Amino acid sequence: MPKVDMKEIKFPPRRNTRSVWVGRVEIGASAPISIQSMLSVPLTSLDSAIAQARALGEAGCDIIRVAVPDKRSVPFLREFRQAVDLPLVADIHFDYRLAIASAEAGVDKLRVNPGNIGSRDKVAAVAEAAASFNIPIRIGVNAGSLPPDLIERPDRAQAMLVAALREIEAVESTGFSNLVVSLKSHDVPTTILANRMFSRVSDIPLHLGVTEAGSVESGSIKNALGIGALILDGIGDTVRVSLTGDPIEEVTAARGILRACGRYSKGIEIISCPTCGRTKVDVASVVREIERRLRFCDKPLKVAVMGCEVNGPGEAREADIGFAGTADGFVVFERGKIRPPKIPSKDAIESIVAIVEEAASIIDNRKIEP
């Protein structure tokens, strides 16, 4: 067997990046990795848009993006800005004048797509507006909408990199460097490679995401792998999970991904066994109910729900509080040790949720890892 120094096998430290502020939220440097989402309702449905933004904020979204598709949306954006306290990003395609109008309307960041924003003059005009309002620009490269000379290149990741570097050069040549960049593809390996390449040549903070990823079920998988693999590599400063569905699901998934990377300690983490022929209780229902009822809890708490008391408490020794099924109910355990009394099968779910709520209520908020 070869001699290997196992201490060498570890994850790299987080990459050093510039600090960029989006309203009150810092992106890059040593700031916590922030969570973004995007409204699925148009600004012109103003009340729904405001309600959705508030719901996203309560779910843990740090920064909200809104599409500004036309001039008609701009007055609505102005009203929306007054009503919503969260940092806002205007998503601009095709027409650079909408970026300028959005900056004037008070957004905290502009997102432009190098594939469709047009000439260097237009890019320079957007940079000038951003500079005068002291807001950053995200250069958002999508593999599916690259500039015409790059769209057919077979080396997708490199084509994305070139598109990003070209746009950065156009903006930075005006003296503007308050930038964030994203390189997204619907293909996970391409997304990872493009971001790894970019991180080797630039200190601009990276916004991570896998685009057009599909439904909540399959899209969560693609985003978890694409975003998570990069974060474990030390790459990525802010994330947006793209899912076809309620944007609240994007925030829930983003929290789950950051938590799986050890980069998010808020909220309940559930450790639960897959159940097997030994299981005597309905573990799945208990897990579902805890997740549903404590979805927006931001206290850091590890909860275990195990099917049997033989392996359960031992296997879930790292849990703050846990429950293991027996023939006639659940035993409660704390850090691997059983704590009487037992919970009878009748009303078990209610009792378990109450115990978790109590445990959450007394816990200190641990420091979020940067």
Place this chain on the structure above:
Amino acid sequence: MPKVDMKEIKFPPRRNTRSVWVGRVEIGASAPISIQSMLSVPLTSLDSAIAQARALGEAGCDIIRVAVPDKRSVPFLREFRQAVDLPLVADIHFDYRLAIASAEAGVDKLRVNPGNIGSRDKVAAVAEAAASFNIPIRIGVNAGSLPPDLIERPDRAQAMLVAALREIEAVESTGFSNLVVSLKSHDVPTTILANRMFSRVSDIPLHLGVTEAGSVESGSIKNALGIGALILDGIGDTVRVSLTGDPIEEVTAARGILRACGRYSKGIEIISCPTCGRTKVDVASVVREIERRLRFCDKPLKVAVMGCEVNGPGEAREADIGFAGTADGFVVFERGKIRPPKIPSKDAIESIVAIVEEAASIIDNRKIEP
């Protein structure tokens, strides 16, 4: 800007491993990465167990594991073996005699846990039985149930590695080398590090998984990252996603993870936009219906469902067939080009599902990437 050779930034090739056969399925060497799941119903509920095994096979599960918790289960295992054509693995804890009885009952692989199987003599007896039936053994290390002298070690990944190497040594010293190993933790970074370490010192095929991962929603995220990051590293020969829920969900998630890694071409891949203020149709419902109705389709087909016809067909140019919303229905596109006629809003979902089914029916099965 530093000079970097971007061609250097790529994923490593798949690791060379021994070839191990589980019934008709090969694990390791250049075999496709196989998908495993585990029955959630006990063998003693024989009819339900058989029905669940068949449903798993239809969903794309290559190898099925069953818990054999006691002597009472063994005659049921024998009957189950006769009724189920898929390769079977017996999951054994504590009592090595159950492993021997399971081999005699005709299973295709044994899984033992070094944390609870006991002395070297017992391990040797299991290896002898496996050798006489010419079936492999999986040494399944779980971070939560390590041997007593390793369980408290703070370097979890290394403790798991030591547990695995110790058990391998005990088995291989008997002359038996028909092995698969797994190193699972509920913690994703620990799981990744333990497997990276193991792959540096051994050519035994790796069975990947993140254990006690939680519900379908949060557990899919942890498994996607843990399993997917390793596969992109070239590590891993067979996978089992652990979820608290219907095991069919484990198979669906495993397919999604392998597909996201470019390692699985069977089945429908949906590329769909997250929708935004520009969207005029109900993309989420269309995606959900396609996924639901074509869940078990094994034809390799990329389907795009995009919210608007402005960016949609271009961004989803890699799709075999696609649909982009307009104010009064959907346009159909093939590889980025629109193909008339348009689908009216009325009955759009039915029409779209029918078009996808037709496209699936005429496609050749592409070779699955090894």
